[in-house]
Amino acid sequence: MLVDHLIYAAPDLPAAVAEVEERFGVRPQSGGKHLGAGTHNALLALGPRTYLEILAPDPEQPVRPETRRLQGLTHGRLAGWAIACDDIDGAVARARRHGYDPGEVIDGQRTGSTGTVLWWRATLLAPRDGMVPFLICWGDTEHPASTAPAGLLLEFLHIEHPDPPSLVPLLTALSAHVDVKPAMTPALVARLNGPHGVTVLR
Numbered sequence: 135m136l137v138d139h140l141i142y143a144a145p146d147l148p149a150a151v152a153e154v155e156e157r158f159g160v161r162p163q164s165g166g167k168h169l170g171a172g173t174h175n176a177l178l179a180l181g182p183r184t185y186l187e188i189l190a191p192d193p194e195q196p197v198r199p200e201t202r203r204l205q206g207l208t209h210g211r212l213a214g215w216a217i218a219c220d221d222i223d224g225a226v227a228r229a230r231r232h233g234y235d236p237g238e239v240i241d242g243q244r245t246g247s248t249g250t251v252l253w254w255r256a257t258l259l260a261p262r263d264g265m266v267p268f269l270i271c272w273g274d275t276e277h278p279a280s281t282a283p284a285g286l287l288l289e290f291l292h293i294e295h296p297d298p299p300s301l302v303p304l305l306t307a308l309s310a311h312v313d314v315k316p317a318m319t320p321a322l323v324a325r326l327n328g329p330h331g332v333t334v335l336r
Contacts, residue, residue, distance in 0.1 A: 135311050136218040137291060138270050139185045139278070140324055142335070143204055143213035147190035150210045151176050154188060159329030160285040162188055165278065166246040172198035175244075177282035180326065183218060184288050185279040186335075212322035212336055214264035215291070217310055222255050222271040225308070234307035236269055252278065263320040265293050266304050286328040294321040 144150035155161040162176035165187065174192040179185050188210070191201035219225045222239055229236050236257040244252045256270040294317030295301055301314050323336045 135309055137180075137184050137267075137288060138216040138218035139187050140180070140212055140288070140291075140322070140335075141214040141216075141264070142186060142188045142210055143207060144188060144190045144210035145205050145207045147174060147176060147188065147192075150188045150190060153210060154178065154186075157330070157335075158286055158326060158333060160283050162186070163281075163283050165282075166244050166252075167192055167195070168242075168244050169195070172196060172201040173204070177278055178286055179279045179282040179284045180286050180288040181279065183277050183279050185282050186286070187278075189213075212264075212324060215267045215322060216256065216270045217267045217308060219269050219271045222257070222269050225269050226257065228309075229307040232303075232307035234304045236308065239269075252276075265295060265301060265320050265322065267308060267310050269308070286326050288324060289327050289332065290325040292323050294319070294323060296320070 151162045160178055162178045165175040165177045167174045172192055172195045173189055176188045177185050191204045226236055226239060239255050239257055242254050242256055246252060253275050254270055254272050257268045292313040292315060294315050296318060298314040298316055305312065321336050323334060326333050326335055
């Protein structure tokens, strides 16, 4: 399993960028806009093919259901994650054979800050409060981690959840090998290593 990216959802992008830079010692770089989705982002590399996406409503786009949810946040938090796939159709078929349907594969795109358009194929963001990953394939598009600011490394990722046994079959179907620990509320917990040492993001 390769974690493609972690999604850090926030109500305001500039504020979240400043927060992440202060906490981790690396400044996220503007990624661009998800035209039609109402969001924009900033990125940090967490390894050669893994990155952190800070996602927030784009004030220059119309408000959509997803942006309303982001605007309703009181603070930033890890809200989802993606697994990299070379053969996303095959990965979806395998998951379905193991009893979990991750949904249809859709085409996505984002216009970068330099005007370059990135293309990908992905399943829809999974349910369960973002604890279950979605699948993504970048094909021939340059991976975002290759141009995002470096300096951080994802050392470890685990899930906290009130009912771990409910998640295990879904994660197994996706070949998502992460620990699920009992906790009062669901949370993604990432251990990052960087200029400020080892820090936890959740």
